[in-house]
Amino acid sequence: MTGTERTWSITELAEEFGITLRTIRFYEEQGLLTPARNGTRRIFADGDRVRLGLVLRGKRLGFPLDEIKKIIGMYDAEPGEVGQLRYLLDQIEQRRAELEMRRRDIDATLSDLADLERRCRADLERLSV
Amino acid sequence: MTGTERTWSITELAEEFGITLRTIRFYEEQGLLTPARNGTRRIFADGDRVRLGLVLRGKRLGFPLDEIKKIIGMYDAEPGEVGQLRYLLDQIEQRRAELEMRRRDIDATLSDLADLERRCRADLERLSV
DNA sequence: CTTGACGCTTACGTTAACGTAAGTTTGGGC
DNA sequence: GCCCAAACTTACGTTAACGTAAGCGTCAAG
Secondary structure, eight states: OOOOOOOBOHHHHHHHHTOOHHHHHHHHHTTSOOOEEETTEEEBOHHHHHHHHHHHHHHHTTOOHHHHHHHHHHHTOOOOOHHHHHHHHHHHHHHHHHHHHHHHHHHHHHHHHHHHHHHHHHHHHHHHO | OOOOOOOBOHHHHHHHHTOOHHHHHHHHHTTSOOOEEETTEEEBOHHHHHHHHHHHHHHHTTOOHHHHHHHHHHHTOOOOOHHHHHHHHHHHHHHHHHHHHHHHHHHHHHHHHHHHHHHHHHHHHHHHO
């Protein structure tokens, strides 16, 4: 019996993640979250909280919500049959390729910024001496 | 006299980058591009082409256009005075922090995908033996 | 029992980033 | 001189991802 049965209210999660109630409700509406209910009130369990974290991580990466939904959906897919597994592996490969391209873009941009910074510092040097 | 004075038409650039004419015109409207004109027709020089590449890289990273505008604006800022340079260095630092966070997010996601792939392959193994 | 604080459900408004006509110009080839 | 492909300029439409009321339910505290 793992005693870690803590739950969260919608405001608690919103404050923790720095988002609004509307956003959380919207994510549920879009099928990204499926919190339990106590009457009409939403009750968020540990799994819901983790999923919300994944959604926000996807957002920080600039993915649209329906893409994020697919990615997260991959995580909690049941083993299933061989065809499903092959399809899933294919999807994983696609996401990986996408993410690696993004990393290349990031590295290129960081490199550009580094160049720019060098030039800036050189200019400062010239002006201050 | 560098003889590399080649120019491009709007359709040429659109085809090269796989975007529409509308998109290019929209970017100009937003001040992201400022091609020369021959009468009413847009003439794109080498610099315009590079800028367009930077815009699209920013888009792949999921940045909004006005953010992209600021970042690109940093690249071709004239040396200027000391205050400007300090401000620019500060901006560079902010972008860098943002980009490094994104890279961490990417690495975390790639790691999750790798886990998932291992599980998939294990499941496939069990089913096929 | 009433009063907040918290939560809920419509439902219309908003912004970004183009899409999509619709009608007009223009420069080069026959 | 005529024509067509390539461009151009309005200008309204669209989608995603929430924002922003407005109005109602509820339950623990005073």
